[in-house]
Amino acid sequence: MLSLFSDSFVLYALAAGLALALVAGPLGSVVVWRRMAYFGDTLAHAALLGVALAIAAEQLPMLGVGLIGIIIAVLLFLLEKQKSLSSDTLLGILSHTALALGLIVFASIQARGFNISLMAYLFGDLLAVTPRDLVLMFASVVVILAVFSRIMNALISISINEDLARVDGVAVETVRFVFMILLALVVAVALKVVGVLLITALLIIPAATARLYARSPKQMVLLSAIVASLAVVLGLLASLQWDWPTGPAIVVAAAGLFFVSRLLFARVVAGGG
Amino acid sequence: MNTSVAEKLEGHNSAGELLLQASAISYRRHGKNILDNISLDIREREIITLIGPNGAGKTSLVRILLGLARAGSGKITRHKKLRIGYVPQRIHIPDVMPLRVLDFLNVSGNYSEDECRQILAEVSCDYLLSAPMQTVSGGEMQRVLLARALLKQPQLLVLDEPASGMDVVGQQALYETLREIRDKKGCGILLVSHDLHLVMAATDRVICLNTHVCCTGRPDDVTANPEYLKLFGHAIDGLALYEHHHDHEHDLHGNIIASEHCIHCEHNEGRPDKDVDKRSDSTSPDRGGQ
Numbered sequence: 166m167l168s169l170f171s172d173s174f175v176l177y178a179l180a181a182g183l184a185l186a187l188v189a190g191p192l193g194s195v196v197v198w199r200r201m202a203y204f205g206d207t208l209a210h211a212a213l214l215g216v217a218l219a220i221a222a223e224q225l226p227m228l229g230v231g232l233i234g235i236i237i238a239v240l241l242f243l244l245e246k247q248k249s250l251s252s253d254t255l256l257g258i259l260s261h262t263a264l265a266l267g268l269i270v271f272a273s274i275q276a277r278g279f280n281i282s283l284m285a286y287l288f289g290d291l292l293a294v295t296p297r298d299l300v301l302m303f304a305s306v307v308v309i310l311a312v313f314s315r316i317m318n319a320l321i322s323i324s325i326n327e328d329l330a331r332v333d334g335v336a337v338e339t340v341r342f343v344f345m346i347l348l349a350l351v352v353a354v355a356l357k358v359v360g361v362l363l364i365t366a367l368l369i370i371p372a373a374t375a376r377l378y379a380r381s382p383k384q385m386v387l388l389s390a391i392v393a394s395l396a397v398v399l400g401l402l403a404s405l406q407w408d409w410p411t412g413p414a415i416v417v418a419a420a421g422l423f424f425v426s427r428l429l430f431a432r433v434v435a436g437g438g
Numbered sequence: 439m440n441t442s443v444a445e446k447l448e449g450h451n452s453a454g455e456l457l458l459q460a461s462a463i464s465y466r467r468h469g470k471n472i473l474d475n476i477s478l479d480i481r482e483r484e485i486i487t488l489i490g491p492n493g494a495g496k497t498s499l500v501r502i503l504l505g506l507a508r509a510g511s512g513k514i515t516r517h518k519k520l521r522i523g524y525v526p527q528r529i530h531i532p533d534v535m536p537l538r539v540l541d542f543l544n545v546s547g548n549y550s551e552d553e554c555r556q557i558l559a560e561v562s563c564d565y566l567l568s569a570p571m572q573t574v575s576g577g578e579m580q581r582v583l584l585a586r587a588l589l590k591q592p593q594l595l596v597l598d599e600p601a602s603g604m605d606v607v608g609q610q611a612l613y614e615t616l617r618e619i620r621d622k623k624g625c626g627i628l629l630v631s632h633d634l635h636l637v638m639a640a641t642d643r644v645i646c647l648n649t650h651v652c653c654t655g656r657p658d659d660v661t662a663n664p665e666y667l668k669l670f671g672h673a674i675d676g677l678a679l680y681e682h683h684h685d686h687e688h689d690l691h692g693n694i695i696a697s698e699h700c701i702h703c704e705h706n707e708g709r710p711d712k713d714v715d716k717r718s719d720s721t722s723p724d725r726g727g728q
Contacts, residue, residue, distance in 0.1 A: 197534050198532060198534060198535045200532075318545065318546070321545055322545045322546055324532075324535060325529065325531060325535070325537070325542065325545060326526065326529045328501075328504075328506055328524070328526060329524060329526060329529065329546075329586075330546070331504075331505070331506055332504055332505070332506070332522055332524040333545075333546040333590070334546075335546070373534070376534055376535075376536060379536045380536050380538060380570075381536055381537065381538060381540075381541045382535060382536060382537060382541060383541075384536065385535075385536050
């Protein structure tokens with residue numbers, strides 16, 4: 166089975182998957198703390214619009230997804246300031262508007278004779294990662310991690326209590342906004358790996374698993390990256406072994422790790438009590 | 439607001455440096471007056487207790503003083519680079535966040551484990567150092583929040599109803615800790631109290647708030663009230679009674695009417711849950727003369 170990894174497309178896939186794991190795990194921890202799963206979903210739905218626009222403009226889909234994600238983040242940030250609608254209502258509006266627009270643009274592209282498969286973007290196409298994709302992904306990952314490590318303490322602080330953070334001199338609004346932009350970039354990185362429909366899974370599930378083992382917020386951030394990486398490796402192996410679609414295989418592997426951990430902890434708790 | 443000016447001048451702590459000054463703060467929300475023309479000074483080593491019925495605007499005022507909310511009008515002047523330690527009423531740590539007391543203390547700074555243990559010892563909670571925050575009880579949480587505020591070596595400590603949900607003995611212990619902190623570190627302390635009658639004995643100035651400043655002054659000496667002493671015994675050591683001296687009353691709608699009996703204050707009726715003053719939604723603006 167290890168001989169599989171001598172194929173270059175498998176190595177590319179592994180590198181791309183690990184690149185995503187390095188950012189999805191840590192940022193996912195914050196998503197879980199701040200209950201931002203719906204924001205992740207909104208970015209994911211909007212990503213389809215980004216893909217469609219990028220294809221129409223003959224650009225890399227990843228660029229389109231990043232750009233649309235940033236626009237969604239800015240819109241949400243501005244709309245949240247109005248305070249007349251709760252943020253989950255706002256997200257519902259943005260999410261489905263973007264999805265509907267995305268489907269319309271997709272249909273019009275297909276009508277113009279482009280032969281594109283929606284499936285590849287919905288569920289990822291990890292085994293089709295090219296060196297050019299990899300360069301763009303790793304560049305994004307470096308930027309995301311650099312910014313994230315700088316604002317991590319502030320993110321932990323505002324996740325605990327925004328008032329306390331503000332009194333301590335944390336620029337709460339700025340930190341929140343920067344984090345939203347980082348998430349938009351993560352979604353762009355995730356496009357090829359798990360596809361738009363499963364992006365949130367890779368943010369949430371490894372973080373939820375890491376929660377069981379971690380004793381401090383920083384431990385959780387580190388462990389999330391490790392758990393996500395493990396899920397990528399296991400998912401890729403399963404995909405190659407049984408010919409599963411790679412994106413869903415990675416998500417299933419992440420879920421498997423979560424449920425196994427839960428069972429282990431349930432036994433520890435039962436045994437200890 | 440003549441009284442508050444007089445207070446400023448005669449306050450025996452006026453030697454301490456001015457930390458924070460609020461002048462003529464007004465604040466409206468949803469068309470309702472929350473705060474009206476509030477002025478107050480906080481100085482080093484001074485302990486101020488803010489009291490008032492529910493809905494009096496205590497929390498709004500504290501949020502404005504802390505810079506968490508913006509006043510509609512008026513001015514806040516802070517001492518240069520004022521370090522404020524804030525102790526909120528309660529905080530909720532999501533279960534999904536692994537957070538020990540040690541991590542919580544370290545969130546906004548980089549303190550060694552020894553420093554953290556030491557500061558917890560100051561609030562008699564050093565045994566909590568590596569306990570998960572989710573397991574800390576309400577009373578302990580107040581002390582952990584206090585420890586976190588103290589780590590910054592604040593010049594001003596702001597505590598929002600720290601004694602709520604505590605029995606008199608617990609309150610007394612907390613107040614004793616606060617007094618020690620003031621004596622040792624010389625910081626100013628602003629305390630919001632939910633209790634209209636029992637305030638911390640070390641309080642230099644009580645401000646009774648009900649949208650506007652109803653009255654302000656030093657808490658009365660406890661010994662003058664043998665009845666309360668009999669009632670609470672030594673538990674009252676850290677507490678004092680504050681007697682309200684309003685020069686006005688509120689009618690059923692919260693409007694201010696001149697009082698015939700200066701001493702009388704309707705807040706004193708001992709029915710805080712039915713307090714008519716809460717319904718001050720139709721407060722009329724014609725109160726300048728008071």
